[in-house]
Amino acid sequence: MEQKNFCINCAQEHQCQKVYRQLGNSKSPSLACKVFVAFALPIMAFIIALAVFERILEKSTIKADFQTILSAALAFMAVIICVLAIKKITKKLGKNK
Numbered sequence: 001m002e003q004k005n006f007c008i009n010c011a012q013e014h015q016c017q018k019v020y021r022q023l024g025n026s027k028s029p030s031l032a033c034k035v036f037v038a039f040a041l042p043i044m045a046f047i048i049a050l051a052v053f054e055r056i057l058e059k060s061t062i063k064a065d066f067q068t069i070l071s072a073a074l075a076f077m078a079v080i081i082c083v084l085a086i087k088k089i090t091k092k093l094g095k096n097k
Helices: 013-024 032-058 064-096
Strands: none
Touching (some): 032 064
């Protein structure tokens, strides 16, 4: 596969390198934790809530098909609550800085 070099004959070549060098040496905090919280936590909350509600509803007298739908709906509501809590926490953390 042909490798393209877009910087050759570019008037901004040295300025781009300077910007990337400055970004690489940045002392700002990592975003990895925030990204994990924003994406992985709601997925994990859904899986855990689905398993918990499925186990709870397993003992009820509701039909099996409806149990699965109900447990998925309850798990989805748990994820919405989790996302709202994350938003509130990150908003509060942003104000403290």
